[in-house]
Structures are given as structure tokens and as C-alpha cells.
Amino acid sequence: MKNSRRGFTLIELLVVIAVIAILIALLLPAVQQAREAARRAQCKSRLKQIGVALHNYADVQSVLPPFFIHRSGSPSRIADADKGANWLVFLLPYVDQEASLQRVEFQHSGESEPRKEN
Numbered sequence: 001m002k003n004s005r006r007g008f009t010l011i012e013l014l015v016v017i018a019v020i021a022i023l024i025a026l027l028l029p030a031v032q033q034a035r036e037a038a039r040r041a042q043c044k045s046r047l048k049q050i051g052v053a054l055h056n057y058a059d060v061q062s063v064l065p066p067f068f069i070h071r072s073g074s075p076s077r078i079a080d081a082d083k084g085a086n087w088l089v090f091l092l093p094y095v096d097q098e099a100s101l102q103r104v105e106f107q108h109s110g111e112s113e114p115r116k117e118n
Contacts, residue, residue, distance in 0.1 A: 053094035065090035 008016075058064050065087040085104055092101040 049095055050088075050091065053091040056094045057091055 054064065068086045069089075089101065089104050092098065092104075
């Protein structure tokens with residue numbers, strides 16, 4: 001009577017594991033390329049949305065948004081230490097983010113003296 005066992009030998013198991021490891025090693029770069037392509041497409045889409053928002057802002061306001069707004073509330077194009085909101089804040093309504101724009105504080109609420117007008 002012949003004693004036959006049904007199962008894998010150690011060599012067969014090692015060969016199967018090696019084949020699976022090789023397949024994973026070949027598949028991993030393809031997955032990374034797909035992720036990178038998705039990130040690149042998302043970045044291009046967002047940049048396009050910013051460009052369209054700039055054009056829409058310019059059409060409505062007849063001017064491009066200021067570089068930033070001083071905390072005193074006056075627009076400026078010169079950088080200094082007292083910067084407030086930058087130009088991207090003005091594009092929020094044009095990228096469907098009106099709620100975010102309402103939370104922006106354009107006027108400085110600190111204890112500094114108010115600006116004297118002539």
C-alpha cells in the first residue's frame with residue numbers, strides 16, 4: 001500500500017511565493033505611475049480653476065485682484081510685515097467657496113490705533 005500525501009512540498013511553496021513576489025515587484029511601479037498621473041491631473045485641474053476664477057473676477061470687477069490687503073483694509077501691491085489677506089482670498093467666490101470668504105477678517109481687530117484720515 002502506497003502512502004500518498006496531498007499537499008505542497010517545501011520547494012513548491014517557495015516557488016509559489018517567489019512567483020507572487022516577482023508579480024508584485026512588477027506591478028508596484030505601474031501603481032506608482034498611476035498615482036502620479038492622478039496627482040498631476042488633479043494639480044492641472046486646480047490650476048485651471050484658479051485661472052478661470054481670475055478671469056471671472058476680472059470680468060466682474062474690471063480689474064485683477066490686489067496682491068494682498070493690509071490689515072487696515074486698504075489694497076496694496078507692496079509686501080511688508082503687516083500683510084493681511086492675499087489675492088487668492090478674492091477668488092474664493094469664483095471657486096464655490098463663499099462660506100470660506102465670509103470667515104476672512106479683512107479689518108485688523110487688534111489694539112493698534114486707527115488710521116487718521118486727512
